Amino acid sequence: MSYHTLRETFIPELGTPRKGKVRDIYENGKTLALISSDRVSIFDRILEQPIQDKGKILTELSLFWFEKTKDIIQNHIISHPDPNVIIVKKCEPIMVEMIVRGYLVGSMWRDYAAGKRTKCGIAIPESLKENDPLPTPIVTPTTKSVEGHDEDITKEELIQQGIVSADLWNKLEKTSLELYQRGQEIVNQRGMILVDTKYEFGLDEEDQLVLIDEIHTPDSSRYWYVKDVERKQIRFPDKEFVREWGRSQGFTGDGKVPVLPEEIMLEVSRSYKEIYHNITGQSIGDESFNIPDRLICNLRREKLIKGVYCHLVLGSEVDRPHAEKITKVLEEHGIPHEITVASAHKNTKKVIELIDNFNQSLEPVVFITIAGRSNALSGVFAANTHWPVIACPPFKDKSDYLVNIHSTLQMPSNVPVLTVIEPENAALAAMRILKVMEVK
Structure with missing residues (x-):
């Protein structure tokens, strides 16, 4: 990483x-x-x-x-x-992407070159060439797919399918064209052209239309530089550059995803920074x-998080009262935490998935494992995570103590489980460890 x-x-x-x-x-x-x-x-x-x-x-x-x-x-x-x-x-997203196009490029040009003269139900004039400006900017909506490809759709189909009402469509279309015009006016002053772009909208609690997601970024828009157009040497300093590279590798979405070469990665980063600087006048340093x-x-x-986390993992639901003695102390000290029940013997896949997930945590984590008898749970965690693991095994009496504690203490090499008997002490130990690990 x-x-x-x-x-x-x-x-x-x-x-x-x-x-x-x-x-x-x-x-x-x-x-x-x-x-x-x-x-x-x-x-x-x-x-x-x-x-x-x-x-x-x-x-x-x-x-x-x-x-x-x-x-x-x-x-x-x-x-x-x-x-x-x-x-x-948080808004309720409207399940349509509003694509505004000012020029005959991309998939629209490929369709046009193949003889198609409509786009999302809108007639396109004859005798146009690639990269020509359209007579007027048009809105070509697509479905907003959770998985798979977004698909072109006409405004009539959107209304018929109940995705939007006629009144809402009119607002979306008008607003999208106004946003595109504003963007075009601003970038024209910077020697750039906003070729096409995508807008997403939602409805807030008052049912008011809200612009969401992103706007006029090199991910959602195509840009040209006026000087390149005048020289008839058009280049795309945005994500279209990566798409063109993908097509050159024979990749258009199906099959194995190709590996992006370092020179392409560096060029994309440089181009995005160039767009940002030209539009805002500010620079993004390394x-x-x-x-x-x-x-x-x-x-x-900003007090959006505490920046530390404690995850208690129980081998059985019967261990919850024991765990609650720990969480009581954590709550008193404001330490974010949660409890998961997952037996290393009976829910092995769940345990491994949990470990893999928390190994990606950006904030420090301490695991507290609670399991008796043959305590595989603590060992599995300690062997497969880079986060500290504290075992706090439950026991009923002296004989139960001998079995549960010793099964926890006897871990193989390179399996660093810390064993704490008292639940309250386990919580305090986790807090002290998190204090040391806290990102400064």
């Missing part, structure tokens, strides 16, 4: 995220935390290699555009605690911080 890129996030305090192609989404009542990773996707498939600073650029550029367009439509932004994170108002640590510190500073 490179600490100067952010491919995945897991922050136990915030729960299990919903993972989009680029963003990890954490729900918290009426708000969402959107964490923009450095992942890159083409043709609805995520590439393995992250692009340095990509998530930060998407976040900062979206914030720029949200500010520049807030007089057109309200957006979902609440706060911006970290370069890769925005806290937003990341000098350990990004996971920076993210955790910023979220903790």
Whole structure:
């Protein structure tokens, strides 16, 4: 893992995220935390290699555009605690992506070259060439697919299928064209052209239309430079560059995802920074911080998380009263925690999945395992995680003590289980360990 890129996030305090192609989404009542990773996707498939600073650029550029367009439509932004994170108002997403096109490029040009003269029910004039401007910008909606490919759809089909009402469609279309026009006006002043772009909308608690997700980023938009158009040497400094590379490898979404070469990764990072600088006048420097640590510190500073976590794992439900003696102390000291019941013998797959998941945690974790008899649970955790494991086995009497404690103490080499008898002491030990591990 490179600490100067952010491919995945897991922050136990915030729960299990919903993972989009680029963003990890954490729900918290009426708000969402959107964490923009450095992942890159083409043709609805995520590439393995992250692009340095990509998530930060998407976040900062979206914030720029949200500010520049807030007089057109309200957006979902609440706060911006970290370069890769925005806290937003939770809205009910409208399941349609509003694509606004000003030029004959991409899939629209490929369809046109094949003889097709309509796009999403809109007639396209004859005698156009690739990259020609359309007579007027058009809105070509697509379905918003949770899995698989988004599909073109007409406004009539959207209304007939009950995805949107006629009145809502009119608002979406009008707002999308106004946003595109505003974007075009601003980038034209910077020697750029907004070729096409995508908008997503939602409805808030008051049923008001809200702009969500991102806006005018190089992930959601195609850009040209005016000087390139004048020279007739058009290049795409945005994600279209990666799509073109994918096509050159014979990849359009099916089959094995190709490996992104380092030179392509560096070029994409450079191009995204160039777009950001040209539009905002600001620069994105190379990341000098350990990004996971920076993210955790910023979220903790804004009191969105504590920055530490304790996970209790019980071998059986009958161990819960014992565990509750531990959680009582953790609660008194404000330590975030949860309890999972999973026997190493009977729920082995669940245990391994749990370990694998928490091994990805960006914030420090201490496991407290509670199991008696042949205590495989503690050993399995300690052998397969890099986080500390404290065993606190339950026992009823002296004979039970001899069996349970000794089975916990007798761990093989390279299986560092710490054994604590008293539940309250187990909690205090976990707290002290977390204090040492706390990200500074």
